[in-house]
Amino acid sequence: MSVTFDPRTKIFSVVVLSGMVLLSPNLMNQLMIMIMTILLCLMFGVNIFILLKKIKKFLVLFLGIIVIQSIFTNGQTDLVFIGSFTILSVEGLQLGINYMLRVLVIVFCGAIVSSSSMRNTMQGMVQLGLPYEFALMTSIGVRFLPILMDEIKQTYMAMELRGINIKKIPLRRRIELIGRLFVPIVNATLVRAKKLSESTEMRGYIIGEVRSSYYRLRFKGCDIILGLSIIIMAFLILFIIR
């Protein structure tokens, strides 16, 4: 039997996880937070494999950041070095992995929030006391990002289909060319934003008006149990297992 959690439980878990990952003092702590995040993702029905597939491209970036962190960190235990110049040290590596885990936890948190429907997430935010406008803007932003990404991809492809070999253009000209990409993208975004604001106004959404709703979210037993478990886990990870 599958359990559907209240979006407020998800928002609460995301706030706790992000807070924990920022406060965590060492690598061991962060690893435990990562495990806790994965467990919560599974409980909330986030498909981790699809998520990992999506962020696969960024793994190279993460590795690059680990190396850069390591180069600029004065470590005492060198792992890879050329003469007196340290490329990789144990301390640098630790710092890089720290960074990677923090980013991964934040990405997973995003997936947890978007595992509820837009309507439910908004209702959850409102019932938590956040201003309605903030809830609306956040949910629109989350939902529009993939569309924007798709348009950027299409525009880039359109540029390549013009027969331009982008790889062969000198760097300065390439920057100029990429700058041109923004013309259709900004244009499409503005048009979309205008249409969206018109349609929301047509449906009676007026900024500043107090909105009411018949729909109410109610906590279930499983939400309370999970909420308490999250608090206990957070306490254990941050203050007991150090």
Next chain:
Amino acid sequence: MAFIELENIEYSTKKRKLNKEKLFNGLDLKIENNAFVTIIGDNGIGKTTLSKLIIGEINPDKGSVFLNGQEVKAYERFEIGKMIGYLFQNEELQLFCNKIEEELLFSYEFGEGITEEIHTRFNNIIKELSLEKVLKTPINKLSKGEKKRVAIGTILMNTPKFIILDEPTVGLDAKLIDDFRNIILKIYQQGIGILLISHDMSFIKSLPTKIYKISTGGIVNECNI
């Protein structure tokens, strides 16, 4: 030899993969050089996906797509662009400049350079697409029909062998559709092959085109309307 060839294509979108459904399950299609082919089919049946497979935007799960006798995978995107022009459903995504002249010469400005021959080609295309009157008008002030013509102009500047038109009549009124038909016919008469994706039956009926219908699973059948 077929210019475009799709051989035993199997393809699923991410969403369909989760439900273990296939959008195309063994799709075969051959389009000859200089042919005029129209693809029809219900919404979501995979018409646009088919065109994306042809230009290599997406790869099939199984099977192969050939362009001019060579697998699409073997080409760089800019090489495909030199052979095939693609008119997007939303043409605004393929317009990067604010002046028509800049727009049409864009690929040469960042590519091989603008020669006398390119200028002559530009002038011919402007005449052919009846864009003389709006030549000085900023692109963002043009009507949808005019923007479509500018986008076609950018494609013709590359002297492609084939053009893919994805729902070109959407948002155009009867007069603009009529103008667009004349443009397509002119292009076809120049020996450029055309792959039209459309729902507009009266528009399709008025064109000298072979019609293929895609059905569930990517079964392609030639049909008459």
